[in-house]
Amino acid sequence: MPLGLVALVAVGVHAAADTVDDRLLWLVQGLDAWLDARFAQVTALQPWVDRIGSREQTLIARGLTLIWELAADIVLTVPMLGYRESAPSAFKRETWRTLLQRANQQPTPMRIMRPILTGIFALAGAYAIARMVDGALFISLRAGVAGDGVAQPLARAIAFLAFIHVSIALGWRAVLRALQHADALSSPAATALSAAERLAILSGQKKAGKPRSPWSLGLIGTALATPLALAALIDALPLLSFFR
Amino acid sequence: MFDFFAAAVCLWAAAYYTPPGALIRGAIARLAGTHNTARPLLAYYSGGVYESQTIQTPLPLNLPLNLPQPGQLAAIPQGPAIGRGVFAAVHRGDSGQRQLTLALATRYSIDPALLDDAGRGPELYGVMIARARADLGSEDAAVLAIFVGYSAADFAAQRARAESRPLELQVLAQQLPPSERRAIDAASQALTLGTAYGLGWPVDPRTRVSSPFGYRNHPTLGRQQLHTGVDLAIPEGTAVAATAAGVVRRASEDAVNGRVVIIDHGRGVSTAYCHNSRLLVAVGQVINAGDLISESGNTGRSTGPHLHYQLELAHQPMDPFLFKSAHSVDALVLSAPKPVPPPTIPLVPVAPKKPNPKLLQALKAGGVDPAMQVLDGGIHAPDRQSPPNATEF
Numbered sequence: 006m007p008l009g010l011v012a013l014v015a016v017g018v019h020a021a022a023d024t025v026d027d028r029l030l031w032l033v034q035g036l037d038a039w040l041d042a043r044f045a046q047v048t049a050l051q052p053w054v055d056r057i058g059s060r061e062q063t064l065i066a067r068g069l070t071l072i073w074e075l076a077a078d079i080v081l082t083v084p085m086l087g088y089r090e091s092a093p094s095a096f097k098r099e100t101w102r103t104l105l106q107r108a109n110q111q112p113t114p115m116r117i118m119r120p121i122l123t124g125i126f127a128l129a130g131a132y133a134i135a136r137m138v139d140g141a142l143f144i145s146l147r148a149g150v151a152g153d154g155v156a157q158p159l160a161r162a163i164a165f166l167a168f169i170h171v172s173i174a175l176g177w178r179a180v181l182r183a184l185q186h187a188d189a190l191s192s193p194a195a196t197a198l199s200a201a202e203r204l205a206i207l208s209g210q211k212k213a214g215k216p217r218s219p220w221s222l223g224l225i226g227t228a229l230a231t232p233l234a235l236a237a238l239i240d241a242l243p244l245l246s247f248f249r
Numbered sequence: 250m251f252d253f254f255a256a257a258v259c260l261w262a263a264a265y266y267t268p269p270g271a272l273i274r275g276a277i278a279r280l281a282g283t284h285n286t287a288r289p290l291l292a293y294y295s296g297g298v299y300e301s302q303t304i305q306t307p308l309p310l311n312l313p314l315n316l317p318q319p320g321q322l323a324a325i326p327q328g329p330a331i332g333r334g335v336f337a338a339v340h341r342g343d344s345g346q347r348q349l350t351l352a353l354a355t356r357y358s359i360d361p362a363l364l365d366d367a368g369r370g371p372e373l374y375g376v377m378i379a380r381a382r383a384d385l386g387s388e389d390a391a392v393l394a395i396f397v398g399y400s401a402a403d404f405a406a407q408r409a410r411a412e413s414r415p416l417e418l419q420v421l422a423q424q425l426p427p428s429e430r431r432a433i434d435a436a437s438q439a440l441t442l443g444t445a446y447g448l449g450w451p452v453d454p455r456t457r458v459s460s461p462f463g464y465r466n467h468p469t470l471g472r473q474q475l476h477t478g479v480d481l482a483i484p485e486g487t488a489v490a491a492t493a494a495g496v497v498r499r500a501s502e503d504a505v506n507g508r509v510v511i512i513d514h515g516r517g518v519s520t521a522y523c524h525n526s527r528l529l530v531a532v533g534q535v536i537n538a539g540d541l542i543s544e545s546g547n548t549g550r551s552t553g554p555h556l557h558y559q560l561e562l563a564h565q566p567m568d569p570f571l572f573k574s575a576h577s578v579d580a581l582v583l584s585a586p587k588p589v590p591p592p593t594i595p596l597v598p599v600a601p602k603k604p605n606p607k608l609l610q611a612l613k614a615g616g617v618d619p620a621m622q623v624l625d626g627g628i629h630a631p632d633r634q635s636p637p638n639a640t641e642f
Contacts, residue, residue, distance in 0.1 A: 009256025012263035012270075019267040019293070026294040038501045038532075045503035054505045059519060060564030067291040071268055078269055134262040136408070141426040143404050153400055157407070167258065174252045175259065246411035 010085035010179045013171065014123060015078050017130030018230075021237035022074040030066035037062055077233055080226035081123055084186035088178060104184045115187040115223040122227070122234045123183035127176040129237040131168050139164035190222050265427045268293050288430070299418075299437050299517030299563055331388060332375030334443025335395055338435050339364075339374075346432055349398040353377060356399060387416035392439050396432040401425060418516075437517070441562050444518045445572045448492040449538055451522060451558050452545075454573075457482045459555055462568035477566035478521065478559030485554040487545040489522050490538075497534045497542075506557075507549025510542050517564075523557035524549050 037057050044050040057065070108116040139160050146156035264270040271287035278285035339350055351361040354373075357380045363369050374395075381391035381399070385406045394402035405424040406416055414420045418440060422433045460480035464473055495514035502508045508525040526546025530536060547554045560569040 006252070006256055009259045012256070012259035015263050015267050015269055016259065019269075023294055034498060035532075038499050041503045042501055045505070051504045054503045058564070059511075059561060063564060064291065067294050070294060071290055074268065130259070130262075133266065134258060136424065137262050137266060137426060138258065139408070140404070140424050141428075144401060144426055144428065147400050153403070156400075157404060167255075170251065171255045171259065174255045243412040243414075246408065246413075 006178070007086045007088045009175055010088055010182060011082040013130045013134075013175050014082045014085060014126045014179055015130070016133050017126030017128070017237060017241075018074055018077045018081065018233060020129045020133040020241040021126065021233040022070050022077075024236045024240035025073075025233065026067055026070040029069055030063060033062050033066045033069075073229065073233070077226075077230045080223075080230055081119070081126060081183070085179060085182050087186065088182040100185070101181065104181075104188050107188055108184070111191065113187075113191045113222065114227055115191050116184070118227045118231070119187045119223065120180045120183045122230045124176065124180045125234040125237050126230075127179045128172060129241045131171040131176060132242055134171055135164040135168035138167045187223070266293070299441060329371060329375030329378075330445075330447030331378055331392065331440075331443035332371035332373070333446040334441070335374040335378065335392060335439045336371045337442045338439035339395065346396050346435065349432075350395050353381065353394055353399055357381070385416070386410070389418040389436075389440060390416050390421060392443070393418060393421055393433070393436045395439070396436045397425065397429050401429065441517045444493070444514055444516045445560065445562055445567070448514075448518075448520070448560070448569070448572055449490070450573060451489050451492055451520075452481055452483055452487060452556060462566075462570070475566070478523075478557050479569055481556045481558060483545050483554065483556055485526055485544075485546050487556070488541050489525065489543045489545055489556055491536050491540050491542050492520055493518075493538045495519075495536060497530045497532055497536060500528050500530050500532050500534075502528075503549065505550045507551060508543065508546065509549075512536065512542070517562055519561045521557075521559040521561075523559070524551045524555060 041054045044053045142160035142163055143156050146160060147153065150156075151159065264274055268290045271290055271293065274287040275285045278287075339346075350364070354361040354364055354377060357377050359373050359377055363373055366373075377395070378388065378391045381394050381402075382388050384399075385391055385394060385402055387406070390402050390406045393405065397405075402421070405421040408424040409416050409420045412420075418433070418437055422429075425433065458479055459482040460476060462476055462479050465476050466473060489510075491512055493512075493514045495512040497510060498513045498519065499509065499511040506521075506523040508528050509521060509523045510525065510528060510530060511519060511521045513519050522543055524546055525543035526548060527544040528542070529544070530540075530542045536542065545554065545556045551557075558569060560567050560572070
């Protein structure tokens with residue numbers, strides 16, 4: 006199950022990154038044109054003009070997209086590995102209630118944003134998976150088993166069921182795990198100094214730095230993942246397509 | 250049980266759909282000593298439909314490994330541009346794809362045996378694509394149908410419509426499973442080549458070529474270098490037209506290319522027009538074939554007035570003459586060009602050859618002025634084999 010959650014969120018992150026790469030390419034092309042104009046004004050730098058051609062621009066843009074996707078994957082999918090499927094549902098309801106209460110009392114960016122981001126990517130991943138199931142089923146059914154009139158609606162119906170099932174079966178688990186992880190990192194126990202650290206400060210071996218604030222935890226990861234989540238909402242979640 | 254099945258489906262999707270999945274599959278293949286079926290990591294982004302060939306070739310830049318050889322490109326018979334592109338790509342497919350192509354031909358009442366005919370093949374492919382386009386809604390979907398079959402292309406088109414997205418190959422490819430990857434690559438190649446065959450010419454097609462595409466001794470750098478375009482000898486101020494519809498990707502100036510316009514025509518095809526004196530377009534501008542985009546000049550690293558015209562397919566520079574045809578340039582014949590002034594820089598010395606007297610006699614008998622036609626003792630097509638001069642870049 007933890008691997009399934011990792012896979013679901015990773016598929017959603019990739020679906021979002023896939024809609025962002027062309028925009029990054031546009032930025033890289035604009036930057037290259039601007040740099041070429043600047044290099045052309047300096048004699049020593051003129052050989053650098055056109056050193057980066059259209060192929061290199063594409064490689065740079067896609068490479069940046071890949072790095073961005075991998076960074077978002079590390080931030081959001083690694084916590085999924087800590088999911089444990091052992092408690093009865095009554096305990097799970099208690100866990101949800103407790104976690105949400107703490108999030109309400111201390112709404113840190115981690116507690117609010119990470120579950121939302123994970124939920125968005127889980128939905129985007131479920132849609133991408135349903136689309137793959139749709140295509141694979143249609144090709145398989147069409148290969149001698151059923152005609153177009155049967156294969157298409159059947160594949161679409163099964164794909165929609167797959168979307169619902171993956172979203173419900175795995176999506177809530179991913180959001181719960183993200184909430185647990187954010188709560189664990191934001192809790193006073195996590196942000197407090199350990200006994201060894203307190204001793205080091207008292208003995209002068211270490212300077213007392215700024216106390217860790219739960220409000221600043223995970224801001225970089227959240228900042229990395231939020232634009233991708235917005236892209237997923239705008240471009241990678243056409244849910245009504247199942248009914249058109 | 251169902252939850253476990255859902256998790257398994259997610260793992261399958263991640264393995265075949267995402268770059269991290271490709272990394273893991275590659276690592277497993279390496280450990281097990283088996284063949285790695287994962288694509289290059291950057292090819293997992295949908296824009297890679299037209300760039301998968303580029304991304305697969307290792308740096309430094311090599312000649313395209315998957316595109317047909319130059320000799321094959323030039324040998325593709327005349328016909329509609331997209332028909333020629335499909336004709337060039339379809340012969341590189343496997344037998345399974347071939348069956349789907351023949352089935353589509355039968356669907357549209359085209360004799361499958363004639364598809365391989367050198368004289369009629371491209372024309373018939375053009376007819377097939379036009380009919381399929383009417384049914385499926387776009388040329389991209391019609392070309393895709395030739396390689397994946399009508400049903401799969403129709404399915405992909407319907408899904409794309411349901412998602413309210415354009416019926417372009419990148420979008421259609423996302424609707425099909427990974428098993429169709431080879432067919433999608435073949436379709437992308439057909440569309441790239443078809444778009445290239447449909448390009449016009451930026452100036453009068455009769456303009457003399459002062460430096461062709463290919464390796465040469467660079468006139469200013471003094472070393473062997475690939476000339477990635479063709480130099481067209483035209484006087485300063487000559488109107489330059491876009492060779493096909495597209496979007497202006499670059500309209501800027503630098504000390505090497507001078508005032509340069511680069512146009513993205515889509516499907517992995519782009520053209521560049523260098524050394525202009527004046528630019529008439531801006532970045533992001535949508536233009537049509539034949540629209541005036543600049544006035545030629547002598548800016549940048551140039552030793553005389555000329556236009557450097559460059560064609561790239563999937564980021565690989567290609568000889569524009571491989572795709573130049575009588576049909577494609579008819580619409581772009583401009584008004585009579587200004588007379589070309591004599592070069593101001595001495596020509597590269599070439600040992601003079603005595604013209605063949607029998608040939609001279611034959612030309613005079615035919616009413617042809619030998620002084621205009623005879624070069625190096627033979628007759629040369631004026632737009633292909635002009636002697637080098639100092640206006641080249």
